[in-house]
Amino acid sequence: MADSGTMTAAMTGPRGPKPKRAFNRTNIMIYGTLIVVALYYALPLYVMIVTSLKGLPEIQMGNIFAPPMEITFEPWVKAWAQACTGINCDGLSRGFWNSVRILIPSLIISVAVASVNGYALSMWKFKGSEVFFGILMIGAFIPYQIMLYPIVILLREAGLYGSLTGLVLVHVAFGMPINTLLFRNYFASIPEELFKAARVDGAGFWAIFFRIMLPMSLPIFVVSLIIQVTGIWNDFLFGVTYISSPDRYPMTVQLNNIVNSVQGVKEYNVNMAATLLTGLVPLVIYFASGKLFVRGIAAGAVKG
Template identity: 50%
Template sequence: MENKMGRALLYSVLCLLAFYYLLPLYVMLITSVKELDEIRSGNLLSFPLFISFDAWSKAWSSSCTGVECHGLSSYFFNSVKMVVPSVLISTTLGAINGYVLAKWRFKGSEIIFAMILFGVFMPFQVLLLPMAQTLGWLGIASSTTGLVFVHVVCGLASTTLFFRNYYVGIPDELIKAARLDGAGFWRIFFKIILPMSTPIIMVTLIWQFTNIWNDFLFGVVFSAGDSQPITVGLNNLANTSTSVKEYNVDMAAAIIAALPTIMVYVFAGKYFVRGLTAGAVKG
């Protein structure tokens, strides 16, 4: 009896916390499908009398983001072009770095790992000036390629840490046995290590995707014009002065900007949790 009461109390608390956490999303969603007149006269939490997706259409294709009124569509695809290569490259390099530092230790490898680990805790603000100079030297400033470069470099510390800590838990005997059988560095990596890496790969992909998609600092500093990501476009839309403040368009735009990360966690969240419990953050 006590066990049932305790479980009921636990579920009640969890439901209450879930409601509290999801309430802002609910307000954003119902506001985005209301007409402006209903927003001004109705209750913030009330369900819309008439559902309209005009605000979504306007946010996507015709809302003003500064002096131009082309919506968020171009910014959205800029983020896609930036996020996909950034995530894939940083994850791949992190896996190789973690493999080397965990299973092919060499003189000074612990010092190198400590220096990489220091990069996890370094504030990104201190990187703005040297990174801007580097992008200028490479000739990729204010471009999507430049943003990809920035996110790959800044993400390497985290991805290396994730993979290194995960690979430490793989028995060294597997590597030694493969080397005795004549397998080399890359064959061991692709045939033994990589097939065992699915949990940490999912953790890293989700982590990197979320961080890069939601980034505003690098987007606003290192992009311009046609290369600006969705976070910069959303900021421009929200701060554009108009005669009438269209709250429904602002809410629709915010949901459009957040939708990819929401979808990732809805469909791949269980893999993220499994990856963490499989040793992704072991010390």
């Protein structure tokens, strides 16, 4: 009977009221700090949003924290399709599509090659693999500014300077070290027994990669995707250095031209709307896949 009662209690679970969380000094400090930090980072975003929804006369009244008395989306329309960026007055739309043409091939090539690199360096180690990996890691910590001029010479000699193709290759090269590190450490955290069992069954390099590694690697692919999208989309330095024609400038360079324009009245509402439009793509991707990003980091992206 006693054993039966014990089994019944174990199956039904604990009874009684749930314990209440203690509202102590430590919790107050932790949540208070988090709230202050969140407000610190959210306040500039709030100012940008409310300013972008105001007309210019209301902005000139001087209260930047006040919500708009009359909401208008005209600054957003002007920032997208009418604002002048140098000799062109078609807003950010041209730069948006340039950034898309830069982002998609850069993202696909860098993530695909880095995933194969990481897989090979973790599961198919060859003679000199550690030296090769060390060279890649050195590249991850070299400041971009040091490499600007040598890459200008390389692109010029290859006939790619000033083109979107040249800029794509630059983003692929600079994204390779950190993404290879992420994939190598993630694949190294996968039980080696799976790899050995597949080898015993006769699976080769690509069969193991596509049938075993890829189905298990969605979180780390999302980590790599978010890092690459954020870095490539928000890049200004490479865009202004390696693109010679204003017609090919990415969105960030055109945003700089809008904000720093000295012609006419300073339209802060248009500037804020243009800034929000430029940052919209990375924000959407992050919020859509944020949980997978955390899973990827926790599952081995920073291990090894």
